[in-house]
Amino acid sequence: MMRAIVSGLLLGLVAPITAAAQAISLPELEQQIADRALGKIVAVQVEQNGETVYAQRFDRKNDDQLTDIRSAGKSLTALAVGILVDEGKLPVNTNVWPLLGSAANDPRNDITVRDLLTMSSSLDCSDSTLKSPGNEERMYRTKVWRDFAMNIPVAGDYTRDDKGYGRFSYCTAGVFLLGQVVEEVSGQRFDDFMAERVFRPLGIDDVKWTRSRSGEVQSGGQIQMRADDLLKIGRLVLDGGKYRGQQIVSGEWIKQMLQPHSQTGPYNYYGYLWWFSPVTSPRGLEPSWMMMGNGGNIISIYREYDAVIVVQARNYNKDDAHPNSFAIMRAVLEALPAPNQKGDGSGAD
Secondary structure, X not given: OHHHHHHHHOHHHOOOOOOOOOOOOOHHHXXXXXXXXXXXXXXXXXXXXXXXXXXXXXXXXXOOOOEEOHHHHHHHHXXXXXXXXXXXXXXXOOEHHHHOOOOOOOOOXXXXXXXXHOOOOOEOOOOOOOOOOOOHHHHHOOOOHHHHHHOOOEOOOXXXXXXXXXXXOOOHHHHHHHHHHHHHHHOOOHHHHHHHHHHHHHOOOOOEOOEOOOOOEOXXXXXXXXXXXXXXXXXXXXXXXXXXXXXXXXXXXXXXXXXXXXXXXXXXXXXXXXXXXXXXXXXEEEOOEEEEXXXXXXXXXXXXXXXXXXXXXXXXXXXXXXXXXXXXXXXXXXXXXXXXXXXXXXXXX
């Protein structure tokens, strides 16, 4: 088991084992979804070895209907930051507050881009605690989110470990500020930057961003996208930042992004706005890095299977949202041919 976890933590450092892609069938899962046993599942799409092997929409809407993937969108911001890092314009040790125009004596001036990428800054900010000064719901009630985020107080008990990291505290406002950093460094609005540098090269032309009342782009999630476009994001990361021969973000950045920086559970870790969480397969715990958002929205990649699984769901604020989506991913892995094995794709013995 631990061997599988270690393998997964090195996901960006090893080559995938490729095999011929085969269409898969998931009748039992489809019945569960139809019976609402897994809540409101919107779509499931699976890609292996660069080919779509399963695609099903379950909410009776057109395939081009967009779905809000909530905080899974944070992982897109890591790609935007990575492009600027690759170009030498934004080192990860850049101090964020001075870049965004803070006063010389601001107590937040030592917070870096890396701190915000790893959710380990000194901000007194926790989205899981409603009374937290930086809780995202407080930000949404304001007109100018940048002013709110720039003025979140620092935690009085904050310390760093011997590697320079603080404690993990999930903070959407910090990721919103990373979008402001991208705007400051690139000279473009965040949505325009993403369209030009990420989406257009992937052939993604239909997304919907959430904005503040003052028009700021929410780079901390809440983007609406199609399932097939999310497959492209997963493939981009799985292939080391390359898509159909074009290097969009460097392989070196992908490696850094998928390095574990904080442990969030017995087998769970956090990189640069990407989650590591193993999924049970017929072989045991299968290493996987993921984009994850409220409602059970998950885009997961599997190096050894050379596969991407997209689950879109509207189980927002439900305790079983992620367990339901993990059940779907387990069913998919049972149906996919395992590495170095051939089968009919049905998952049958």
